[in-house]
Amino acid sequence: MTTPAAAAEPETGGESPADKPQDTRRTxxxxxxxxxPYRLPTIAAMGCCVIGVAANTIGPLLLGKATDLIFAGFAGANLPAGLTKAEAIDRLRAEGNTTLAEVYGTVDLVPGSGVAFGRVAVLLAIALALYLVASSFMYLQERIAAKVVQKVAFDVRERVEAKLPRLPLSYFDRRPVGELLSRVTNDVDNLQTVMQQTFSKLASVVLALLTVLVMMLVISPLLTVLMLLSIPLSGYIVARVSKRTKPHFVELWADTGALNSHVEQMYTGHALVRVFGQRETALREFDECNDAMRGSGRRAHFFAEAIEPALLFVANLNYVMVAVVGALRVASGALSLGSVQAFMLYTTQFNNQAGEIGGVIGKLQSGFASAERVFELLDAEEQRPDPPDADRAEHVRGSVEFDRVSFRYTADRPLIEDLSLTVRPGQVVAIVGPTGAGKTTLGNLLMRFHEVDGGRILLDGRDIATMTRQDVRSRTGLVLQDTWLFEGTIADNIAYGLPGATREQVVAAARAVRVDHFVRTMPDGYDTVFTETAAVSAGEKQLVTVARAFLADPAILILDEATSSVDTRSEVLIQKAMTSLRAGRTCFVIAHRLSTIQDADVILVMEDGKIVERGAHGELLRAKGAYARLFAAQFARTAEDEEERPDR
Known part of the structure; x- marks a missing residue:
């Protein structure tokens, strides 16, 4: 039977490994x-990226050639027809127009002729076609990348969902629910968002930088060297800022988990918060968590966003220097006007891509921080796997034996030492004792929520460690103090105890534990939906959990403080329901109210993880030991409460 784990003694846990920056290369x-698993679509996306970047890179070169044609046409129209290009240039030098002669020498002009608009149109048409090709393949790349990222995120969520049931109960004991939910939801969503924004962009940016660099070298190695002078400074800026960015994102996502944990606790216990007048305290703690998250978020995003403008500033300074030197090269005749124009376009592309890299690196720091938190969850130590040769027991009578069992939550704090106990099939065993004595732990060990450190637990003479956990738990029913019900119909909540149960089986179980009458008073009967605001008392909810356990038909039943949070009338109803539930089953009753376990076959008194007394109710009272003291103390408190109750 699948049920939430009983509350266990909490473990102390230090800072999670993912709360500190990890090895980025490994991440x-x-x-x-x-x-x-998605090599082919990834390769297809990279192929589209190559074609798109290549087409986009050739465009400026064609535009530069078109500029040279237009300039040559206007220059040729101003020169006398019939001269050769060399003769026209020599005449300009003889007239003292040396600079103009050098500039004319860089283009293919024909004296006396005008602009070759046909050739210009062809070049522009090719450039336009290339830009259309580039846009189309970039669009295709983005679509493929989006599908790949969505599938990767789907896989990560599946791995996380598959991982959670394999984690031991101690993992959840050490972590607030909100912090764990933050990893499963916020961090996975952030990882998906960052991958979506950077997966295709990073590849296209790097490829564009390389292709643009090659084209710039082809046009002018000198200008390329001048342009590259800014790279060391840009690299230094990226390294310094990135080093400070990632720790802030790690802090941000840790603060997000803390805030989610606080909100989850306050929402779950909002009634108690109001009853005890702790609303202002809750709001103050929320403000503190929110302020911490705001501060870490401000710092993280400031450094992440600071990379791009810093790189653009350096790039613009470099752009000015390249423009000045390029103009001098045109004036000296070393480069044509169109070549400088193309080079400046490439410089703009290079600077833009460099700025894009800065933005991508900033986003990656956030993605790495979330990825490390998710990977820390996926790498968490799992509970010991079930034996591969485990056999399923065909029939369980319900005999239970604890054979010199030892267990501790932390290595330096023993809880249960050398405990032995034998329970016959159908026997009702009550376990009492002060808080922290190990009562609930016995139930958790029997359900294999924790593994024993020493000794063994036998079910019908068979060590439960040799059985699968599902086999053990399917033979065990559990009713907790906390009435865990999900948002669904009453019938669905009862049927949770037996997958595939029919409506007839659900109704039969409800009747057997005296739930049917209460259900039929509800507006929609068994189809009434449980919600947070449903008008259902704690006792009625507990009755539904008892019916759920009855439907599972377990051989062993664990009742953990099942009536401690209900009123006297509800307690009577629940006790009658549990009497029906206990019939013919081995039953462990963990209780603080001694009045509820006086008819138990055996009562165990536990202190500090040890059984200090055992026997029937009357026998233990006559022994005047630990049980008698507990009974007397509880009876005295009850008498005092009755005396202090005002007359009505």
Whole structure:
């Protein structure tokens, strides 16, 4: 039977490994490995990227040639017809127009002729076609990349969902629910968003930088060297800022988990918050968490966004220097006007791509921080796997034996030491004792929510460690103090105890534990939907959990403080329901109210993880030991409460 785990003694846990910056290279390798199952679409996306970048890079070169044609046409129209290009240039030098002669020498002009608009039109048409091709393939690349990223995110969510059931209960004991939910939702969503924004962009940016650099070298190695002088400074800026960015994103996502945890706790316990007048305290704690998240978010995003404008500033300074030197090269005849124009277009592209890299790096720091938190969850130590040769027991009578069992939540704090206990099939065993004595832990060990450190637990003479957890738990029913019900109909909540149960089986279970009458008073009967605001008492909810356990038909039943949070009338109804539930089953009753376990076959008194007394109710009272003291103390408190109750 699938049920939430009983509350266990909490463990102390230090700072999570993912709350500190991890090895970025290892994180990158793991992120790349996630793309492994999608090699073909990834290669297709890269192919589209190559074609798109190549087409986009050729465009400025064609525009530069078109500029040279137009300039040559206007220059030729101002020169006498019949001269050769060399003769026209020599005449300009003889007239003292040396600079103009050098500039004319860089283009293919024909004296006396005008602009070759046909050739210009062809070049512009080719450039336009290339830009259309570039846009089309970039669009296709984005679509493929989006599908790949969505599939990767889907895989990560599936891995996280598959991982959670394999984690031991101790993992959840150490972490607030909100913080864990933040990893499963916020961090996975952020990882998906960052991959979506950077997966295709990073490849296209790097490829564009390389192709633009090649074209610039072809046009002018000198100008290329001048342009590259800014790279060391840009690299220094990126390295320094990135080093400070990632720790802030790690802090931001940790603060997000803390805020989610606080909101989850306050929402779950909002009634108690109001009853005890702690609304202002809750708001103050929320403000503190929110302020911490705002501060870490401001710092993280400031450094992440600071990279791009810093790189653009350096790039613009370099642009001015390249423009000045380029103009001098045109004036000296070393370069044509169109070549300088194309080079400046490439410089603009290079600077823009460099700025894009800065933005991508800033986003990647956020993605790496979330990825490390998700990977820390996926890498968490799992509970010991079930034995591969485990056999399923065909029939369980309900005999339970604890054979010299030892267990501790932390290595330096023993809880249960050398405990032995034998329970016959159908026997009702009550477990009492002060808080922290280990009562709930016995139930958790029997359900294999935790593994014993020493000794063994036998079910019908068979060590439960040799059985699968599902086999053990399917033979065990659990009713907790906390009435866990999901948002669904009453019938669905009862049927949760037996997958595939029919409506007839659900109604039969409800009747057996005296739930049917209460259900039929509801507006829609068994189809009434449970919600947070549903007008259902705690006792009625507990009755539904009892019916759920009855439907599962377990051989062993664990009742953990099942009546401690309900009123006296509800307690009577629940006790009658549990009497029906306990019939013919081995039953462990964990209780603080001693009045509810006086008819138990055996009562165990636990202190500090040990059984200090055992026997029937009357026998233990006559022994005047620990049980008698507990009973007397509880009876005295009850008498005092009755005396202090005002007359009505």
């Amino acid at each position: 990158v390798r793991r992120l790349v490995a996630l793309l492994g």
